[in-house]
Structures are given as C-alpha cells and as structure tokens.
Amino acid sequence: MTKLKLYKKEQSAFCRLLFSFVVSLLPILLVAQNLSKEKVKEVVVGYSIIHEKLPEGYNYTPLFFTARFPLHQFKSNKKGYFKVFAEPQFVLNNAPHSFPTTYEFGANLGFQYWLPFSEKRALSISIGAGPHYLSLETSMQAKGFIFSDNFEIGYYQMIGERLGFSVKPRFRHISNAGFLSPNIGIDNLFLMVGVFWKHL
Secondary structure (H helix, E strand, C coil), X not given: CCHHHHHHHXXXXXXXXXXXXXXXXXXXXXXXXXXXXXXXXXXXXXXXXXXXXXXXXXXXXXXXEEEEEEEEECCCCCCCEEEEEEEEEEEEECCCCCCCCEEEEEEEEEEEEEEECCCCEEEEEEEEEEEEEECCCECCECCEEEEEEEEEEEEEEECCCCEEEEEEEEEEEEECCCCCCXXXXXXXXXXEEEEEEECC
C-alpha cells in the first residue's frame, strides 16, 4: 500500500473519530437554562491528543498557546448569544532530535455561541480562521503562509467572583488553499485548558 493510500486511510479514520466525538457531546448542549452576558478574556494552552503522522516518520504533536479577546457581543433575548473574538496563536513543536524544532504563529477571527446553564457554568461552540505562518519542513505541506481553521466545544466554570477555567477539545486544520504545493493539509485534535476572567 502506498504512503498516499495509508495517509488517506488514516485521515478517514481520524474524521470518523472526530465526528463521533462531536455528536456524543451534542446532548449536553440541550441542558442550558440561564444566561450571563458578561464579556470574558481568556488565555489557553493545549496539546495534541489526536494527530497525523508525517511522511518523515514522526507524529506532528504541537503545543498550542492562544489568547482570546472579545470584539463584539450580539444582543439577544434568548438563552444563548453570539460573540465575535480575536485570537492570536503561537504553536511550538518539539520534533525528534533528527528534525529541528518548529513553530507556527498567526491570528484568528472567530465566532462563539455562548450558552450558560447556570450563573457559574457555560458551554460554547466556536469557529475561527485566519492567516498563519508555518516553519515546519515536510513533504506533506508547504512551509510558509497557511490558513489555520479551528472548531471547538468548550466548558466554562467560574471559580471566583471574576475568575474561572475552561476545558475545550479543538479540531484544527492548517493548509494554504492551494497557493503553494504540496498542500495536503495537517489536522490535529487538541485538548485545551485555559483561564478566563470577566472583562471590565
């Protein structure tokens, strides 16, 4: 079996696993009852828990650092509401010793649906995309300018008057929309853990 066929088989299994995970979380979103409309800022770190094996012979398992800043919050009389946010990102990958340490950086513009179910707890669904720079040298994806596309489901818990923590699985796809070749794209599923605080 060729490397391309193996890659496609692994990618198909990855997509099925991600789909099953997302579907399993949907019933949780139906329990929301209350609403808190305060804006929050957030700092998050994440590690890849499902990742792709690169043709060079190792898994791409980067460490993800990001912050989230509110830009706009849509008014709503319903239980949930939408937010617009900006999200600078920095990603560091400690590859095996035979490969150099690589990094990524960029920023996303995103939309978040915020769904509180008590005064201190909330769930959210977020999507975001934006320009990115990739320093990784691989035959799977061209080095340089790419786009970072993100989708996540988050749980938010207040632990004080203004401070709380978040836990979020995040799916991320990076590719360059065909500007450079190769452009197979790289996918990761991250477990993100963060700290947030109410925005004054």
